[in-house]
Amino acid sequence: MVSKQQRLPREVRERQMIDAAVRVFSRSGYHTASVEEVAEAAGISKPMVYIYLGSKERLFTACIHREADRMVEVVRAAVHPGEPPELGLWSGLRVFFCFVADNRDSWAVLYQHARTQGEPFSKEVGAARSRVIDEITRMVVAGTSLPGGERIVSQRDAEILARIAIGAADSLTDWLLEHPEESPESLIDRVTNLALIGVERYNTGDVPSA
Amino acid sequence: MVSKQQRLPREVRERQMIDAAVRVFSRSGYHTASVEEVAEAAGISKPMVYIYLGSKERLFTACIHREADRMVEVVRAAVHPGEPPELGLWSGLRVFFCFVADNRDSWAVLYQHARTQGEPFSKEVGAARSRVIDEITRMVVAGTSLPGGERIVSQRDAEILARIAIGAADSLTDWLLEHPEESPESLIDRVTNLALIGVERYNTGDVPSA
Amino acid sequence: MVSKQQRLPREVRERQMIDAAVRVFSRSGYHTASVEEVAEAAGISKPMVYIYLGSKERLFTACIHREADRMVEVVRAAVHPGEPPELGLWSGLRVFFCFVADNRDSWAVLYQHARTQGEPFSKEVGAARSRVIDEITRMVVAGTSLPGGERIVSQRDAEILARIAIGAADSLTDWLLEHPEESPESLIDRVTNLALIGVERYNTGDVPSA
Amino acid sequence: MVSKQQRLPREVRERQMIDAAVRVFSRSGYHTASVEEVAEAAGISKPMVYIYLGSKERLFTACIHREADRMVEVVRAAVHPGEPPELGLWSGLRVFFCFVADNRDSWAVLYQHARTQGEPFSKEVGAARSRVIDEITRMVVAGTSLPGGERIVSQRDAEILARIAIGAADSLTDWLLEHPEESPESLIDRVTNLALIGVERYNTGDVPSA
DNA sequence: TATGAATGAGGTTTCATTCAT
DNA sequence: TATGAATGAAACCTCATTCAT
Numbered sequence: 108m109v110s111k112q113q114r115l116p117r118e119v120r121e122r123q124m125i126d127a128a129v130r131v132f133s134r135s136g137y138h139t140a141s142v143e144e145v146a147e148a149a150g151i152s153k154p155m156v157y158i159y160l161g162s163k164e165r166l167f168t169a170c171i172h173r174e175a176d177r178m179v180e181v182v183r184a185a186v187h188p189g190e191p192p193e194l195g196l197w198s199g200l201r202v203f204f205c206f207v208a209d210n211r212d213s214w215a216v217l218y219q220h221a222r223t224q225g226e227p228f229s230k231e232v233g234a235a236r237s238r239v240i241d242e243i244t245r246m247v248v249a250g251t252s253l254p255g256g257e258r259i260v261s262q263r264d265a266e267i268l269a270r271i272a273i274g275a276a277d278s279l280t281d282w283l284l285e286h287p288e289e290s291p292e293s294l295i296d297r298v299t300n301l302a303l304i305g306v307e308r309y310n311t312g313d314v315p316s317a
Numbered sequence: 318m319v320s321k322q323q324r325l326p327r328e329v330r331e332r333q334m335i336d337a338a339v340r341v342f343s344r345s346g347y348h349t350a351s352v353e354e355v356a357e358a359a360g361i362s363k364p365m366v367y368i369y370l371g372s373k374e375r376l377f378t379a380c381i382h383r384e385a386d387r388m389v390e391v392v393r394a395a396v397h398p399g400e401p402p403e404l405g406l407w408s409g410l411r412v413f414f415c416f417v418a419d420n421r422d423s424w425a426v427l428y429q430h431a432r433t434q435g436e437p438f439s440k441e442v443g444a445a446r447s448r449v450i451d452e453i454t455r456m457v458v459a460g461t462s463l464p465g466g467e468r469i470v471s472q473r474d475a476e477i478l479a480r481i482a483i484g485a486a487d488s489l490t491d492w493l494l495e496h497p498e499e500s501p502e503s504l505i506d507r508v509t510n511l512a513l514i515g516v517e518r519y520n521t522g523d524v525p526s527a
Numbered sequence: 528m529v530s531k532q533q534r535l536p537r538e539v540r541e542r543q544m545i546d547a548a549v550r551v552f553s554r555s556g557y558h559t560a561s562v563e564e565v566a567e568a569a570g571i572s573k574p575m576v577y578i579y580l581g582s583k584e585r586l587f588t589a590c591i592h593r594e595a596d597r598m599v600e601v602v603r604a605a606v607h608p609g610e611p612p613e614l615g616l617w618s619g620l621r622v623f624f625c626f627v628a629d630n631r632d633s634w635a636v637l638y639q640h641a642r643t644q645g646e647p648f649s650k651e652v653g654a655a656r657s658r659v660i661d662e663i664t665r666m667v668v669a670g671t672s673l674p675g676g677e678r679i680v681s682q683r684d685a686e687i688l689a690r691i692a693i694g695a696a697d698s699l700t701d702w703l704l705e706h707p708e709e710s711p712e713s714l715i716d717r718v719t720n721l722a723l724i725g726v727e728r729y730n731t732g733d734v735p736s737a
Numbered sequence: 738m739v740s741k742q743q744r745l746p747r748e749v750r751e752r753q754m755i756d757a758a759v760r761v762f763s764r765s766g767y768h769t770a771s772v773e774e775v776a777e778a779a780g781i782s783k784p785m786v787y788i789y790l791g792s793k794e795r796l797f798t799a800c801i802h803r804e805a806d807r808m809v810e811v812v813r814a815a816v817h818p819g820e821p822p823e824l825g826l827w828s829g830l831r832v833f834f835c836f837v838a839d840n841r842d843s844w845a846v847l848y849q850h851a852r853t854q855g856e857p858f859s860k861e862v863g864a865a866r867s868r869v870i871d872e873i874t875r876m877v878v879a880g881t882s883l884p885g886g887e888r889i890v891s892q893r894d895a896e897i898l899a900r901i902a903i904g905a906a907d908s909l910t911d912w913l914l915e916h917p918e919e920s921p922e923s924l925i926d927r928v929t930n931l932a933l934i935g936v937e938r939y940n941t942g943d944v945p946s947a
Numbered sequence: 948t949a950t951g952a953a954t955g956a957g958g959t960t961t962c963a964t965t966c967a968t
Numbered sequence: 969t970a971t972g973a974a975t976g977a978a979a980c981c982t983c984a985t986t987c988a989t
Contacts, residue, residue: 114948135435138348141983152950154986163984219433223425225345260514267507270488271481278484281432282476297477304470306516322966322974330973351958362975367960534969555855558768562963572971574965583963639853642911643845645765680934687927690908698904701852702896717897724890726936742953742987750952771979782954787981 121159124149129170133212137167137224168231171221174213175235179242181206186249196250200272201295203243207276208283208291218277244269323360331369334359339380343425347377347434378441381431384423385445389452391416396459406460410482411505413453417486418493418501428487454479541579544569549590553632557587557644588651591641594633595655599662601626606669616670620692621715623663627696628703628711638697664689743780751789754779759800763845767797767854798861801851804843805865809872811836816879826880830902831925833873837906838913838921848907874899 115123127149131140142163146153160166185202186195207214217239221232247265252258260268279298283289325333337359341350352373356363370376395412396405417424427449431442457475462468470478489508493499535543547569551560562583566573580586605622606615627634637659641652667685672678680688699718703709745753757779761770772793776783790796815832816825837844847869851862877895882888890898913924 136348136433138346139435142985143983153984154950155948157985158949215433219429223346223429223433225349259518260511264507264511266492267489267504268511270492271485271508274484274486274488275481276484278480278487279477282480294477297474298481301470301474301478302515305512306519308469309513309516310520324967324973327973352960353958363959364961364975365973368974373959556768556853558766559855561961573963574971575969577964578970635853639849643766643849643853645769679938680931684927684931686912687909687924688931690912691905691928694904694906694908695901696904698900698907699897702900714897717894718901721890721894721898722935725932726939728889729933729936730940744952744988747952772981773979783980784954784982785952788953793980 117159120151120155124151124156124159124166125169125173128166129174129212129216132167132170132220133215137220142166164227168228168235170216171228171232171235174210174217175239177210177213178206178217178239182239182242182246186246191254196247197299199246199250203246203272204276204279204295205291208280211280211284214277214280218273240266240269240273243272247272327369330361330365334361334366334369334376335379335383338376339384339422339426342377342380342430343422347430352376374437377434378438378445380426381438381442381445384420384427385449387420387423388416388427388449392449392452392456396456401464406457407509409456409460413456413482414486414489414505415501418490418504421490421494424487424490428483450479450483453483457482537579540571540575544571544576544579544586545589545593548586549594549632549636552587552590552640553635557640562586584647588648588655590636591648591652591655594637595659597630597633598626598637598659602659602662602666606666611674616667617719619666619670623666623692624696624699624715625711627700631700631704634697634700638693660686660689660693663692667692747789750781750785754781754786754789754796755799755803758796759804759842759846762797762800762850763842767850772796794857797854798858798865800846801858801862801865804840804847805869807840807843808836808847808869812869812872812876816876821884826877827929829876829880833876833902834906834909834925835921838910838924841910841914844907844910848903870899870903873903877902 124145128145131145131148134140135144142156143153145166146156149156156166160169182199182203185199190198217236221228221236224232244262244266247260247268248258248262251260251265251268279294283291283294334355338355341355341358344350345354352366353363355376356366359366366373366376370379392409392413395409397408400408427446431438431446434442454472454476457470457478458468458472461470461475461478489504493501493504544565548565551565551568554560555564562576563573565586566576569576576586580589602619602623605619610618637656641648641656644652664682664686667680667688668678668682671680671685671688699714703711703714754775758775761775761778764770765774772786773783775796776786779786786793786796790799812829812833815829817828820828847866851858851866854862874892874896877890877898878888878892881890881895881898909924909928913919913921
């Protein structure tokens, strides 16, 4: 236990705290984790958390906001408008999937945990999640538009594709954890391959009709 | 609050409790929800929960088990071995998706919550989830096998397809909630249509190269 | 679990219950033991205890009363007025000590437990204990009186001797439990012998003066 | 209730708590007393007890340990090896008896309660009691050895004398409480006198035959 | 600024006791 | 009579939050 903590600029301290909080919340869950744990993980004392963030709830939403920002940044950087459309979609999805796989903590806090905690978070947390979802939708739109800008899928269908991507990435990351011998890359190859199999079967007449 | 004690056989009461618990846990989350809330929702007093289920933890695992049973049942009933394979897969997925859409509470407890709660549940809850995932994998295998029984995809790829289906269903159900003008059926049509678009774009040369 | 219990006369049932209660209370203590445990030990259902004894507290005092009765009986039977005084005292103490050693449960409930439980019992329990103490005092008086009835020790000193006997018997029974190779008889021999040593040392000049 | 927080160093607060706990436990018994009562008696709030001592059980064992320490200290200080043996024994017993009489609460917690509480305490509490009993046994040995160190009574007999002393002191203290006109000193005089009467009667032929 | 000390509020759990058959 | 079903009350314990240095 450090007896007297260094005076650090507010910004740095706050980042330390949120880093620690993301780590702790993602491992134990919002309710199971105590503010004490977060403070310890950040190497500071409990009242500091309150001085800087005000409350446990605000600490949690701060985590959500920051991780949402990171996520939006990653997705945005992945979409290069110049690229041929389909290629853009696939490389975007790849980047998105790798982010989820490489940032379990962020993702767990942002997507898995934020949904399941009751009332107090619905609003702010919902907004943060929406930003991420919108960005991914935008990525889908960009990736499925013709060079001239003409859209191939409607806005609504783009949203649906985005949701499928999000859900699949979430679910597949669980699978990755259970199969340490696979990597994000090998998994992506498998998914791509599965898509091709589907296409081929369709072309040979096995229509996926209802 | 029932004014006079309602004397019911043990079996009935227990089902009432688990029904209420699934409802409450799915809305508030395991930790946020109190046993008191569950008791109230079941129209009984708190000690009854303990007399019948023993502890909050056991109450939760009872929910998981029962919902897992229901889910397995639904999926199993949806797969008709005689059907032509692709058709079997799609109708199975349709049934699965409709179950998720129609049983938000069950699904939230089983899929969203069961993953994020830490240590005390790892074992029993994990097993229950696995049963459901295995069943869906089996459905995928059945739906992608030729009439003779020859497999089109490997076991591993079937698992991946199952996870994609699970994650997509989970994620899309959120979308359905935000778009009340859509129905599970219309959503499935959209997804089917998107698949067709993908196939066509592939056939015309826009390869989703790795 | 016997489905329907035999109809037994009230007296018998009540004795069954108190027997069980003495057993259970002496092992677990008044508060740790539950009415349920007592009912089970008696082979009946909980409400029966209430129908017969009214409350846990009354059940406990019933135990105290009955065990006090037994104890008084034992001590009273041990004192034979005709005997030469000292002999009467020693044989009485012997009987008393053997009772304590042979009836751990009764003694634990009556002497050890009854003292340490707070308020609700002070009165009735105190009275029951007093009856036992009085009887032992009477024994001491009888044992230290000359055949003509003349007293050797005052009433007050007789009370003191009685208390010493009680406390010593209580404490020595613990020692007996820790030394299974000894028996009540061998212990009494040792105590007698110690008294003789004391007398001899006094006679040879080592006064136990203050 | 102290209106403003009283900020005391940990050590002082901890002693306050244990003081209060000894008081409360000795009056109400371990199970009857609530942690709330202890906190109130210590002038603090309930959570403090948990912050400092961890649990009701640990609070109780802390009481046992501290009182055992005090008792051992008192007995050890009372035995002066130089003294003539019998005198040493009697003055030691006098000190021991006065401690019991003057520290009803300590004694009740240490001796009466520690015996009757079941499982959770068996180990640590049993060890603490043993330390006290051993110390008193040592006192008896010292008080019954000749100046040269030769023993008059065997180890086993010393243990028995120690138990008699303990039980008698315990029991007589009850008697003292019921006779406020007596004092520890006057009681000791009575006991001494009774011993003399016994010796004399023995010398005149009333043998306490086995 | 930074923190050890302190507490209010609330959650899980148990159990003596009663009701209704 | 005898008992399974049900509950009110209270206990232990935790934790977000604040106070005072």
